[in-house]
Amino acid sequence: MQVTITEAARRKQIIDAAVEVIADLGYAKTSFARIVERAELSSTRLISYHFADKNDLMMAVLISSVGTLDELLNARLEGLTGRAEMLRAYIEVRVELLRTHPKQLRAITEVADNHRAADGSPMFAPLLTDFRVGRMERQLRQGQREGVFAEFDPAVMANTISSAIEGVARSGLPLDGYGRELADLFDRATRAAAQ
Amino acid sequence: MQVTITEAARRKQIIDAAVEVIADLGYAKTSFARIVERAELSSTRLISYHFADKNDLMMAVLISSVGTLDELLNARLEGLTGRAEMLRAYIEVRVELLRTHPKQLRAITEVADNHRAADGSPMFAPLLTDFRVGRMERQLRQGQREGVFAEFDPAVMANTISSAIEGVARSGLPLDGYGRELADLFDRATRAAAQ
Amino acid sequence: MQVTITEAARRKQIIDAAVEVIADLGYAKTSFARIVERAELSSTRLISYHFADKNDLMMAVLISSVGTLDELLNARLEGLTGRAEMLRAYIEVRVELLRTHPKQLRAITEVADNHRAADGSPMFAPLLTDFRVGRMERQLRQGQREGVFAEFDPAVMANTISSAIEGVARSGLPLDGYGRELADLFDRATRAAAQ
Amino acid sequence: MQVTITEAARRKQIIDAAVEVIADLGYAKTSFARIVERAELSSTRLISYHFADKNDLMMAVLISSVGTLDELLNARLEGLTGRAEMLRAYIEVRVELLRTHPKQLRAITEVADNHRAADGSPMFAPLLTDFRVGRMERQLRQGQREGVFAEFDPAVMANTISSAIEGVARSGLPLDGYGRELADLFDRATRAAAQ
DNA sequence: AATGAATGAGCGTTCATTCAT
DNA sequence: GATGAATGAACGCTCATTCAT
Structure with a gap:
């Protein structure tokens, strides 16, 4: 069961089509059939062949999109030292990503918000939130210790910053x-x- | 043609069940069948009898939930005069509603974010956003004229406040x-x- | 259970709406719901109140339409004596009715052709055909005895004339x-x- | 994409069953469920698998039936030269087809007459009529030029012949x-x- | 003479998934 | 590495009809 080059390319093709469909139609209207149309594949069978099930595909979409964007983000932030400077840069780069990678960002939100287990419990949202917010909260807390930042609840602030950024797309501004x-x-x- | 008492009561029963199902399972997993179970109705046929179609039901869910919450919100804000005071109260009441009316709030978000036309375009989100954000933007702008608020882009600020509040539920804090x-x-x- | 004036008027209203719907949408797409819309009634319940079932309504549509048209037809043909003259007049009047009563004619055809028992056997078509064709066949046969008409199979001729007239509407000419x-x-x- | 042998056989099986059901029950009472019974398939899902939708199936029924019969018709008419001779042969073969292929003929009529768009406008009838009548009209016109046929309106005559033939089945003679x-x-x- | 409320059965269609090559 | 063929379950929706006033 070695992973050949073709296998990887096929997976990428499907994931990319899924990202586009999710971004355009939203999670609820996304189906294997729509992805097949977008990727111009022969049948949904091909998706089932490359991914165990819908959950597997959605996870792949999330990992792919988050991976791509985090890599870009980290590249843009490395070398920055001051806490306030980092915060500013982080926010500006996140907003900039909206221009360069709108589909991936929409897909991440759609999947994180809407993909759920059979009982209705969200599957990815908590992890994603922890991942994003946790990191920022630590930065804010450190900045407070260093006296750069004022007194405030770092958890609330981190979550607020994160929400504010997610809200940019929604605004249409x-x-x-x-x-x-x-x-x-x-x-x-x-x-x-x-x- | 005219709305009878029984008719209104049935509609409310269905809407309330729908709100609960949407809040619990999310929009994508909500179906007439799940609503029927929750409301303990005889069949999905009863929903189709009282609502023209799924779109009609979702609109009713939105109107009902938004109406209830806005009424509460306005009651809590009336009598306040200072812009800063009003902004503070608005934010605190909105967060407080999360404790008293979590299902309605979730349902509103779910429907606004996920209910779409066949082509994938959102049906309610833009109106809802305009409604909420537009009102706040005018308040902020007025506050700036009065010298209460500093210089900032009122559209961005209004959207950020709105996003921050919506993000509270997501945080799990x-x-x-x-x-x-x-x-x-x-x-x-x-x-x-x-x- | 006496038949009041209102009762008769209501039945006529429903029948007329049914005729229009059948003529416009065809039998297969005709339903109580569509008739209710056309007649601007409160609910399908009113149709069920005035007609035992769908079969009853369709019979009424047929009787009403055939009755109206036959009355007109007979009025236009009375006084004619020569067989050939009568045949010519019959054909011309039937075609003329297409201009003055297109909906009734379409409705008759639609119902006669498409209304069937549960097992698929037609319910009205044979009677209607017998009615129309039988009469003409007798006229033709009599004309042959009188030496006005040539030798031909009167049954085939009668059916051909009838079909030819029904085919006028279809031609679009x-x-x-x-x-x-x-x-x-x-x-x-x-x-x-x-x- | 490409049509396999199994696929073609299955489609044919479904089309043939559909033809029989339409001929027996009429268009209005025909449903996927009835076709499934006739063809002894596992579920209606199989029809949806092989045909995009009901419209697609009906089109296939029409193409299949018209194709089969036209092929037979043309084979029987080839070699004939005289206009009058051709007209006679055409009529006789068309009537003969009623004995050998009654189901296909009924199915064609039912689908052409009753299959409509959502707004009630017929989908196939006009094309079919043009096809059949147009060809005959040209033959008649040519015959008139050749002096074989008398003076008459070729469009009316063509439509009358066509209607007369369609009316044979209805007569029960x-x-x-x-x-x-x-x-x-x-x-x-x-x-x-x-x- | 009419209505409000409800219903069981059926419709065509879509879903992700599986069997067998 | 990929496919053809098929499937059970569920979807939202419409049908004519009925119960109880």
């Missing part, structure tokens, strides 16, 4: 300037008084 | 103190320098 | 002149050689 | 001799005076 504006906003909200 | 913390956060982010 | 042309055609086909 | 009788009839109706 023009993206130019949005990142800077948002960075300014959270700078005011976090900055220690006598910086 | 304890609600006590969350409202106050969030109010403090946006107070710092909006307040004019000469406080 | 302009009606002016069609009746005369058809009358000429069957005059040539029936006329004795040395008239 | 014995078929032996019917074809010849009908051919004689239209021979008299079309033949030029100087025969």
Whole structure:
């Protein structure tokens, strides 16, 4: 059961089509049939062949999209040292990703919000939230210790920043300037008084 | 043609069951069959009898939930005069509603985010967003004119506040103190320098 | 259970709406719901109240339409004596009815052709055909005895004339002149050689 | 994408069963369930697997039936040269087909007459009529130019012949001799005076 | 003379998945 | 590495009809 090059390419093709369908139609209207149309495959059988089940495919979509974006994000943030500087950069890059990778971002949200177990419990949302928010919370807490940031609940602040960024797409507002504006906003909200 | 008492009661029964199912299972897993189970009706036929189609039911769910919550919200905000005071109260009440009306709030989000036309375009989300955000944006703009609020983009700020509130549920954080913390956060982010 | 004026009026209202729906949508797409829309009634319940079942309504549609048209037809034919003259007039009037009563004619055809018992056997078609064709066949036979018509199978001729008239609507050809042309055609086909 | 042997056989099996059901029960009472019974398939799902939707199946029924019969018809008519001779042969063969292929003929009529778009407009009838009648009209017109046929409106005559043939089945009359009788009839109706 | 409320059965269609090559 | 063929279950929706006033 070795993974050949073709196998990997096929999986990527299917995942990419799934990302597009999810971004365009939303999770609820996404089906194997729609993905097959988008990827111009012969039948849904091919998806079942390469992925154990729908859950497996959705996980792959999530891993692929999150992986791609986190890699870009990390590349853009490396080398930054100051906490406030990092926060600003993080927000601006996240908003910038909306312009360069809107489909992946939509797909991540759709899958995380809507993919559930049979009993209705969300499968990926908690992990994803922990992943994103947990990291930021630690940064904020460290910044408070360093005296860069004011007193506030780091968990609430981290979650608020995360939600604010997710909310950018929903707003339909023009993206130019949005990142800077948002960075300014959270700078005011976090900055220690006598910086 | 005219709405009888029995008819209204049945509709309410179905809508309430729908709200619960949507809140518990999410929009994608909600079906007439699940609603029938929850409401202990005889068959899905009864839903089709009282609502033209799925779209009609979802609209009713939205109108019912938004109406209930907005009524409560307005009751709690009336009599407040200062812009900053109003903003604080708005945020705290919205968070408080999460404790008292979690199902309605979840249902609103689920339906607004996921109910779409056949081509995938959202049907209710834009209206709902305009409604909520537009009102707040006008308040912020007025506050800036009055010198209560600092310089910032009111559209971005309104959208950020709205997103932040919607993100509370997702966080899974304890609600006590969350409202106050969030109010403090946006107070710092909006307040004019000469406080 | 006396038949009041209102009762009769209501039945007529429903029958007329049914005729229109059948003519417009065809028998297969006709339902109580569509008739209710057309007649602007409150619910299908009203149809079930005035007619025992679908079969009863369809019978009423047929009786009403056939009755109306036969009355007109007979009025136009009375006083004619010559067999050939009568045949010509019959054909021309039948074609003329297409212009003045297209809906009734379509409804008759639709119901006669498509309304069936549960086992698929037609319910009205044979009677209607017998009624129309039988009468004409007797006229033709009499004309042959009188030496006005040539030798031909009267049953086949009667059925052919009937079919030809029914086929006018299907042709989509302009009606002016069609009746005369058809009358000429069957005059040539029936006329004795040395008239 | 490509049509396999099994696929073609299955489609044929379903189409043939559909033809029988339509011929026996009529279009309005035909459903996937009835076809499944006739073809002894496992479930209606199998029909949906092989045909995009009901419309697709009906089109296939029409194409299959019309194709089969036209092939037979053309084979029987080839080699004939005289216009009058051709007309006679055409009519007689069409009537003969009623004996050998009654189900296909009924199915064609049922589908053409009753299959409609959502708004009630017929989907196949106009094309089918044009196809059949148009061809005959051209033959008649040519015959007139050649002096074989008398003066008459070729469009009306073509439509009348077509209707007369369609009306044979409806008559319930014995078929032996019917074809010849009908051919004689239209021979008299079309033949030029100087025969 | 009419209505409100409800219903069982059936419709065509779509879902992700599986068997057998 | 891929496919053809098929499937059980569920979907939202419409049908004519009935019960109880």
